[in-house]
Amino acid sequence: xxxxxxxxxxxxxxxxxxxxxxxxxxxxxxxxxxxxxxxxxxxxxxxxxxxxxxxxxxxxxxxxxxxxxxxxxxxxxxxxxxxxxxxxxxxxxxxxxxxxxxxxxxxxxxxxxxxxxxxxxxxxxxxxxxxxxxxxxxxxxxxxxxxxxxxxxxxxxxxxxxxxxxxxxxxxxxxxxxxxxxxxxxxxxxxxxxxxxxxxxxxxxxxxxxxxxxxxxxxxxxxxxxxxxxxxxxxxxxxxxxxxxxxxxxxxxxxxxxxxxxx
Numbered sequence: 001x002x003x004x005x006x007x008x009x010x011x012x013x014x015x016x017x018x019x020x021x022x023x024x025x026x027x028x029x030x031x032x033x034x035x036x037x038x039x040x041x042x043x044x045x046x047x048x049x050x051x052x053x054x055x056x057x058x059x060x061x062x063x064x065x066x067x068x069x070x071x072x073x074x075x076x077x078x079x080x081x082x083x084x085x086x087x088x089x090x091x092x093x094x095x096x097x098x099x100x101x102x103x104x105x106x107x108x109x110x111x112x113x114x115x116x117x118x119x120x121x122x123x124x125x126x127x128x129x130x131x132x133x134x135x136x137x138x139x140x141x142x143x144x145x146x147x148x149x150x151x152x153x154x155x156x157x158x159x160x161x162x163x164x165x166x167x168x169x170x171x172x173x174x175x176x177x178x179x180x181x182x183x184x185x186x187x188x189x190x191x192x193x194x195x196x197x198x199x200x201x202x203x204x205x206x207x208x209x210x211x212x213x214x215x216x217x218x219x220x221x222x223x224x225x226x227x228x229x230x231x232x233x234x235x236x237x238x239x240x241x242x243x244x245x246x247x248x249x250x251x252x253x254x255x256x257x258x259x260x261x262x263x
Contacts, residue, residue, distance in 0.1 A: 023137050024173025025061050027247060029183035031137040032056035034191055034251020038198075039258060046262040050125045056133050056254075057183060063134035078107040078131070079138045081210065082148035085218070089211050096207060104144065108135045108206055115261050133254060139209050140250035142216035142242075143171045153220075159230045167225060170235075175243050178236055190244045193252055201249050202256040209253060216242060 023031065036056050039047070051059055063079070066072045081103040087095060096105045114120045114128035138144045146152035146168075153167035160174050181189060193201070204212070220239075225231075 023141050023247070024176060025064075026183050026186070027141070027173060027176050028060035028064070028134060028137045029057040030176070030186050030190075030247050031140070031250040031254060032058070032060035032133050033183055033187040034248055035133070035136075035254040035258070037187070037191060038252055038255035040262070043255070043258045043262040047129065047258065050122075050129050059130045060133045060137060062130040074102075075131075077102045078104060078135065080104055080144035080146075080152060082152065083145050083210075083214050083217075085147065085221075087214065089207075092211050092214060093207050096210070104135055104139055105206055105210060108132065108139065111135065112257060112261065132257070136209075136254040136257070137247075137250050139206070140213055140246040140253075141171060142213045142220060142246065143168045145210055145214040146217050147221075156225060157227045158225065159228065161232050162230075165231075167220070170231060171220070171243070175236060175240060176247075179240070186247075187251075190248050191251075193248060198252060201252050204253060209249075212249075213246070216246065 032055065047056065063075060066075070081096065081099065083092060083095065096103075099106070111128040111132040114124055115132065120128070143153045150156050151168070153171065154169075156167035158165055158167055158170065160170055161178075165174060176186070179186065179189075
């Protein structure tokens with residue numbers, strides 16, 4: 001009888017849903033793994049000096065894992081920026097420049113500055129590297145540029161293949177997890193950027209990256225998704241290529257930033 005109870009408890013643990021974080025563990029590792037494939041020799045050497053044996057893929061989720069430590073609660077606002085509806089590129093640029101609270105744009109710039117500064121202490125470089133890897137992933141998750149009124153889609157309750165979820169979680173992790181690939185398999189499956197795409201994507205400023213995500217976010221809202229909508233195969237079919245391109249862009253652009261820092 002005791003063994004039966006243990007078996008039941010084991011299965012209950014295996015099938016307990018895990019809370020979502022940003023792109024989700026898998027998505028962030030994919031961004032880090034993609035970036036690793038585009039690093040210059042100098043950047044690879046510098047990253048090794050900072051992170052040791054920790055890869056970009058494995059460092060990518062530190063900023064979410066550390067949320068369990070209350071002393072790091074101040075990082076919460078760094079992962080996103082809430083943007084109102086109806087902004088054009090110029091309007092969004094002005095909005096970001098006037099935004100006073102900590103946000104993904106200001107803090108990504110800050111992490112880049114810390115890594116560029118030769119006087120930055122070693123421990124702060126580790127912090128900045130981990131945060132940069134994570135924030136470049138978050139920046140390419142469209143719902144991290146979403147509306148304040150629904151908490152970036154967290155208040156839009158939906159059903160994902162019959163299970164309760166929300167729009168933010170679907171984009172964070174459930175679309176990616178549905179493909180049933182490891183982060184290395186997923187990276188190999190999507191890592192086919194053309195020379196033209198690489199050239200184009202690497203010209204993007206941080207504001208360009210955010211505006212692209214904002215435009216995707218607007219398209220997501222434009223579908224008219226509402227509370228209790230049932231999402232499954234059709235939603236995956238409609239959006240998975242967009243998800244894949246955002247993951248790929250995030251990794252390519254992260255590598256480009258690191259290559260620029262460590263020329």
